[in-house]
Amino acid sequence: MRISELGEFGLIERFKRQIKLDSSVVEGTGDDCAVIKFSQDKYLLFTCDMIIEGVDFLKREDPYLIGRKSVAVSISDIAACAGLPYYCLAALALPKDVTLKFVDALFKGMRDMAKRFKINLVGGDLSRSKQVTIDVSMLGLVEKASLVLRSGAEKGDIIFVTGALGGTLAGKHLRFDPRVKEARFLAKNFKPSAMIDISDGLSKDLGHILAQSSKGAVIYEELIPVSSKAASLHDAICGGEDFELLFTLSRNKAKRLLRNNPMHFKPIGEITDKIYGLRLIDKRGRQHKITPKGFRHF
Amino acid sequence: MRISELGEFGLIERFKRQIKLDSSVVEGTGDDCAVIKFSQDKYLLFTCDMIIEGVDFLKREDPYLIGRKSVAVSISDIAACAGLPYYCLAALALPKDVTLKFVDALFKGMRDMAKRFKINLVGGDLSRSKQVTIDVSMLGLVEKASLVLRSGAEKGDIIFVTGALGGTLAGKHLRFDPRVKEARFLAKNFKPSAMIDISDGLSKDLGHILAQSSKGAVIYEELIPVSSKAASLHDAICGGEDFELLFTLSRNKAKRLLRNNPMHFKPIGEITDKIYGLRLIDKRGRQHKITPKGFRHF
Numbered sequence: 113m114r115i116s117e118l119g120e121f122g123l124i125e126r127f128k129r130q131i132k133l134d135s136s137v138v139e140g141t142g143d144d145c146a147v148i149k150f151s152q153d154k155y156l157l158f159t160c161d162m163i164i165e166g167v168d169f170l171k172r173e174d175p176y177l178i179g180r181k182s183v184a185v186s187i188s189d190i191a192a193c194a195g196l197p198y199y200c201l202a203a204l205a206l207p208k209d210v211t212l213k214f215v216d217a218l219f220k221g222m223r224d225m226a227k228r229f230k231i232n233l234v235g236g237d238l239s240r241s242k243q244v245t246i247d248v249s250m251l252g253l254v255e256k257a258s259l260v261l262r263s264g265a266e267k268g269d270i271i272f273v274t275g276a277l278g279g280t281l282a283g284k285h286l287r288f289d290p291r292v293k294e295a296r297f298l299a300k301n302f303k304p305s306a307m308i309d310i311s312d313g314l315s316k317d318l319g320h321i322l323a324q325s326s327k328g329a330v331i332y333e334e335l336i337p338v339s340s341k342a343a344s345l346h347d348a349i350c351g352g353e354d355f356e357l358l359f360t361l362s363r364n365k366a367k368r369l370l371r372n373n374p375m376h377f378k379p380i381g382e383i384t385d386k387i388y389g390l391r392l393i394d395k396r397g398r399q400h401k402i403t404p405k406g407f408r409h410f
Numbered sequence: 411m412r413i414s415e416l417g418e419f420g421l422i423e424r425f426k427r428q429i430k431l432d433s434s435v436v437e438g439t440g441d442d443c444a445v446i447k448f449s450q451d452k453y454l455l456f457t458c459d460m461i462i463e464g465v466d467f468l469k470r471e472d473p474y475l476i477g478r479k480s481v482a483v484s485i486s487d488i489a490a491c492a493g494l495p496y497y498c499l500a501a502l503a504l505p506k507d508v509t510l511k512f513v514d515a516l517f518k519g520m521r522d523m524a525k526r527f528k529i530n531l532v533g534g535d536l537s538r539s540k541q542v543t544i545d546v547s548m549l550g551l552v553e554k555a556s557l558v559l560r561s562g563a564e565k566g567d568i569i570f571v572t573g574a575l576g577g578t579l580a581g582k583h584l585r586f587d588p589r590v591k592e593a594r595f596l597a598k599n600f601k602p603s604a605m606i607d608i609s610d611g612l613s614k615d616l617g618h619i620l621a622q623s624s625k626g627a628v629i630y631e632e633l634i635p636v637s638s639k640a641a642s643l644h645d646a647i648c649g650g651e652d653f654e655l656l657f658t659l660s661r662n663k664a665k666r667l668l669r670n671n672p673m674h675f676k677p678i679g680e681i682t683d684k685i686y687g688l689r690l691i692d693k694r695g696r697q698h699k700i701t702p703k704g705f706r707h708f
Contacts, residue, residue, distance in 0.1 A: 113509060113510040115504060131531055137497075137530050140530070140532050141534075159533070199444065203547075206413060208414045223429070232431045235444045235457070237458055242541055245539065247501040247547075251456065251549075
């Protein structure tokens with residue numbers, strides 16, 4: 113049996129089932145970051161993301177933006193748990209014939225992204241490969257009271273996104289800004305009940321929140337903020353690599369947020385009982401059942 | 411200009427020069443692990459190692475041993491700083507046509523190695539690639555008083571290794587045991603002045619200690635413990651991937667260790683002034699200048 117028959121998420125589930133963790137691990141393999149006990153009032157967040165030529169970027173794309181993305185994807189994971197990023201390592205594998213110019217630009221992109229968020233790039237590993245491959249692992253911290261997981265969504269909660277979706281193939285996937293400031297603003301003022309960053313696509317990542325929270329949801333086509341660069345509504349719902357945050361707030365908090373809403377977060381729907389699954393109401397009021405679709409590696 | 415003209419270590423030096431770190435980082439890119447301030451009495455150790463099909467292993471090799479190695483190489487880095495490993499993440503990239511049997515065995519090797527050292531495998535990332543690629547990033551802790559770096563070797567110190575060298579191509583590189591117990595024994599009883607794990611080869615890794623400590627060294631052919639599987643003395647000196655620890659002790663500590671030496675560490679030479687470089691005295695007493703050679707990716 114080939115792994116392509118089981119699929120990416122089948123494979124991940126297979127891994128997860130076999131893992132045993134001790135009590136110092138608050139959250140293991142079920143969220144954007146691993147959450148580890150650290151001090152009286154803080155948790156350590158630990159995450160990694162690997163990006164690969166031909167899958168996550170093309171070799172002819174701007175190496176500065178590729179380097180930038182390699183660090184930004186892990187920052188986005190830390191943001192999804194409402195934490196602040198502090199340290200990262202970069203494991204880099206390169207084909208022999210890569211030019212020094214390419215590597216210098218790649219590395220400048222990584223450094224600039226790290227610098228912008230005051231992250232220490234404390235080391236890494238360098239190896240040879242057929243495809244340019246970058247795995248950035250990152251450490252962050254979050255106050256215990258601020259930690260947001262995927263698993264806390266409640267029936268009646270309002271679902272929000274931090275910005276327009278879709279258009280990643282038009283270049284957004286290389287230029288996005290990780291939503292650390294937005295996550296910290298939320299954690300401080302409106303503590304979301306659940307949060308995730310949109311890397312696999314709205315439908316799939318909302319699906320992760322629903323699965324971890326044992327809930328269903330209804331979202332409204334007319335409320336979904338579609339990027340001007342999106343090819344279609346389908347692109348905005350299933351495209352992936354938006355790296356906006358998707359979060360849920362109790363109705364009271366949602367009302368309070370919408371009274372002012374300085375960061376222009378968009379409400380797109382509501383959490384329901386699990387039995388209803390994930391539904392989309394289109395502009396004519398018709399209801400569509402959505403099966404979470406998004407990017408799959410296998 | 412291609413990166414192969416600059417070489418692996420030229421490229422690493424180029425990266426290092428451009429990195430700025432804040433005061434929470436005790437040791438950045440110059441050691442086996444990054445060393446980060448953590449608590450009153452402990453440092454956090456943070457490291458990653460990427461292994462790639464065709465470079466670090468062959469696809470026809472036992473996937474259980476490949477998985478085992480992917481975790482063991484990072485444990486070895488933690489051991490080289492005299493720490494204990496606690497948490498790791500695994501970023502895995504696989505070709506589409508890999509069998510489930512291969513992946514299950516790979517993952518069992520990772521899990522078993524983690525379990526043996528009571529390490530929590532807290533998550534990871536899964537991606538598609540042409541070559542099987544595994545990057546394990548790991549967190550460890552070390553008491554401040556126990557931390558050993560590459561940079562502390564002093565003139566007159568005795569150089570030791572924890573075991574026989576060479577023979578990695580005969581399979582040792584897939585079956586080695588990370589020397590955590592040995593490192594902890596040393597840190598507790600004989601606090602080495604410098605330590606490193608032998609991944610690039612004795613001459614190269616001793617070269618790292620000498621460079622970081624601004625010292626020279628003399629080693630004796632007749633003292634070097636050569637594995638029965640080593641192809642030659644050259645293999646033992648330049649082979650790489652032994653994953654034994656290489657460490658230095660003051661003469662007094664060395665004498666005290668050799669009086670009992672329950673772990674059978676082998677003295678192989680002595681630290682000298684920098685001006686003498688790295689020299690090998692052969693069995694006939696002839697002196698050879700050694701330029702650090704070992705495995706290079708580019």
